[in-house]
Amino acid sequence: MIDTHSFARPHEARVTDLHLDLRVDFPRQRVIGRVSLTLDRAAASTALVLDTRDLLVHAAADGDGRPLTFTLGARDPILGSALEIALPPGATLVHIDYETTTGASALQWLAPRQTAGQRHPFLYSQGQAILTRTWIPTQDSPGIRQTYSARITVPRDLTAVMSAESLTPTGIDIEGGRTFEFRMREAIPPYLIAIAVGELGFAPLGPRSGVYAEPATLEAARSEFADVEQMIDAAERLLGPYQWGRYDVLVLPPSFPFGGMENPRVTFATPTILAGDRSLVSLIAHELAHSWSGNLVTNATWRDFWLNEGVTTYVESRIMEALHGPVHADMLQVLSRRELLDEIDRLGGPSSPDTILHVDLAGRDPDEGATRIPYDKGAALMTLLEHHVGRARFDAYLRGYFERYAFQSIVTGTFVDDLRRQLLDERPGAFETLRLHAWIFEPGLPDNAIATHSTLLENVAADAEAFTSGAAASSLQAAADWNTQEWLHFLNVLPATLTPRQLDDLDATFGLSARRNSEVLFAWLRIAIRHHYPAAMPAVERFLTTQGRRKFLRPLYEDLMASAWGSATARRIYASARLTYHAVAVHTLDAIVA
Numbered sequence: 096m097i098d099t100h101s102f103a104r105p106h107e108a109r110v111t112d113l114h115l116d117l118r119v120d121f122p123r124q125r126v127i128g129r130v131s132l133t134l135d136r137a138a139a140s141t142a143l144v145l146d147t148r149d150l151l152v153h154a155a156a157d158g159d160g161r162p163l164t165f166t167l168g169a170r171d172p173i174l175g176s177a178l179e180i181a182l183p184p185g186a187t188l189v190h191i192d193y194e195t196t197t198g199a200s201a202l203q204w205l206a207p208r209q210t211a212g213q214r215h216p217f218l219y220s221q222g223q224a225i226l227t228r229t230w231i232p233t234q235d236s237p238g239i240r241q242t243y244s245a246r247i248t249v250p251r252d253l254t255a256v257m258s259a260e261s262l263t264p265t266g267i268d269i270e271g272g273r274t275f276e277f278r279m280r281e282a283i284p285p286y287l288i289a290i291a292v293g294e295l296g297f298a299p300l301g302p303r304s305g306v307y308a309e310p311a312t313l314e315a316a317r318s319e320f321a322d323v324e325q326m327i328d329a330a331e332r333l334l335g336p337y338q339w340g341r342y343d344v345l346v347l348p349p350s351f352p353f354g355g356m357e358n359p360r361v362t363f364a365t366p367t368i369l370a371g372d373r374s375l376v377s378l379i380a381h382e383l384a385h386s387w388s389g390n391l392v393t394n395a396t397w398r399d400f401w402l403n404e405g406v407t408t409y410v411e412s413r414i415m416e417a418l419h420g421p422v423h424a425d426m427l428q429v430l431s432r433r434e435l436l437d438e439i440d441r442l443g444g445p446s447s448p449d450t451i452l453h454v455d456l457a458g459r460d461p462d463e464g465a466t467r468i469p470y471d472k473g474a475a476l477m478t479l480l481e482h483h484v485g486r487a488r489f490d491a492y493l494r495g496y497f498e499r500y501a502f503q504s505i506v507t508g509t510f511v512d513d514l515r516r517q518l519l520d521e522r523p524g525a526f527e528t529l530r531l532h533a534w535i536f537e538p539g540l541p542d543n544a545i546a547t548h549s550t551l552l553e554n555v556a557a558d559a560e561a562f563t564s565g566a567a568a569s570s571l572q573a574a575a576d577w578n579t580q581e582w583l584h585f586l587n588v589l590p591a592t593l594t595p596r597q598l599d600d601l602d603a604t605f606g607l608s609a610r611r612n613s614e615v616l617f618a619w620l621r622i623a624i625r626h627h628y629p630a631a632m633p634a635v636e637r638f639l640t641t642q643g644r645r646k647f648l649r650p651l652y653e654d655l656m657a658s659a660w661g662s663a664t665a666r667r668i669y670a671s672a673r674l675t676y677h678a679v680a681v682h683t684l685d686a687i688v689a
């Protein structure tokens with residue numbers, strides 16, 4: 096198994112544990128301190144090779160404090176620089192004194208005015224896919240699992256949260272700050288090491304779940320996520336015991352570039368899912384599902400990313416079905432299939448190599464693999480298998496899969512072998528009949544994908560059709576009761592071209608530009624931009640400047656940049672908003688707007 100996105104040579108010396116002793120320095124926007132790495136090494140090996148990017152390495156020493164020589168390799172723009180440390184015979188502990196630089200893409204430093212409370216700064220990290228190396232020098236490959244512990248010193252008024260058990264919930268006051276200690280006893284891939292520091296409150300949701308958020312956001316978050324404990328129960332019934340102790344959600348300030356990130360014990364989430372009506376909480380089901388698919392059984396390289404996201408998207412749907420029934424789950428499935436077909440188009444059609452589950456990412460940023468393909472095509476493959484063997488048998492298989500590979504990182508080939516041996520063993524020829532090789536190693540969506548139907552959404556589509564053929568928006572009686580998913584479907588199936596009168600009618604009747612639901616607003620704003628509809632432009636500008644979720648930003652900027660009409664506006668908005676976005680979003684958007 097070769098990870099083309101890491102410099103590490105784990106067969107020579109492998110990191111098995113890391114301890115962080117770091118100070119979070121807000122005025123200078125850096126973390127500074129020491130990491131201590133415990134190694135599993137071959138007796139004859141003479142070097143430890145780590146991944147770094149944009150770190151300032153001050154010194155290296157062995158367990159007895161004897162200095163070690165080190166060299167930093169040439170900087171690759173994607174991978175960063177290999178840090179090679181000379182290993183004396185027998186050494187199994189290495190200390191590195193270092194600090195981060197302003198180039199640390201994993202970290203976002205927020206000024207007080209970028210937070211809800213406006214009084215304190217905020218810091219959070221995003222490790223996936225290969226950004227942990229920008230704030231911790233370690234072997235940053237998902238195939239090299241590590242336990243970790245940390246001692247983090249922050250300014251007195253702030254709280255530190257990590258993806259690990261907290262040993263000091265309220266912190267310990269020390270000279271010039273407050274210290275928090277953490278311990279993760281399970282070996283995890285390094286992309287799951289995460290930190291957040293800010294003015295944070297906490298509210299319990301259930302006996303083993305809760306929510307962290309800025310005080311101003313805490314109550315909204317608590318009420319939105321009231322079903323979390325039920326979700327954990329549903330996931331356990333399906334997949335086996337939850338292995339991480341607590342499950343908390345941390346609601347970040349709005350610049351967080353993702354919807355959610357499955358950091359163990361504490362999912363990081365965007366506040367844009369706080370819709371007020373719990374209609375966007377499938378995102379929490381998704382991040383929770385990663386506690387099995389992703390965190391317990393992990394993709395060993397970024398080529399195998401679909402093992403994380405495909406299985407998770409399937410489980411997400413099963414959790415939603417358990418909580419809200421098949422009618423609701425079917426709506427989510429139809430929306431997901433549509434996104435998949437749109438994505439295949441966007442990636443160049445059904446023969447594009449980027450529509451392969453086992454996608455080739457060598458020489459590219461693994462971020463480029465984060466399309467809808469691993470999610471929705473991966474989930475469609477799981478659904479196909481479920482239908483083929485029946486739900487009871489498939490569920491037993493899934494449970495067994497998580498038992499067999501718990502706390503391991505696996506490649507696609509291991510999954511395929513396991514599938515053949517454990518699920519399809521009594522069905523000779525099933526692998527070929529189901530065309531599983533094509534599903535996993537070839538582009539496009541095979542035509543034996545299980546079709547998805549939702550009567551509710553078919554009704555909505557009929558209303559969209561009526562509107563398109565000239566009916567007034569006010570004549571769509573059912574719209575008064577549409578939920579979020581029905582609204583999304585209605586907007587998605589409208590034709591490519593509407594008249595200015597129809598746009599006015601929609602906006603005036605349904606108040607679309609003033610929607611607070613981020614997904615519905617986003618779907619509407621895309622339509623508005625496509626039509627150069629001026630009345631929605633204030634809403635476009637507000638949305639682009641008040642949240643930083645890449646999934647929303649990228650299509651809106653792309654749509655704006657597609658015409659002379661929008662590109663000047665996009666450039667103007669981006670010129671100031673860029674400073675408020677996370678590096679991950681900036682990286683994507685620079686290529687679009689710059």
Ligand code: BES
Pocket residue numbers: 223224352353354355356357377378381382385404462465470646
């Ligand atoms: N693990 C991903 C986020 C991610 C993927 C970060 C790749 C960096 C690289 C997370 O579980 C996820 O998929 N989040 C989605 C939401 C989900 C409901 C589809 C997101 O952020 O949009």
Ligand code: ZN
Pocket residue numbers: 381385403404407
């Ligand atoms: Zn995910």
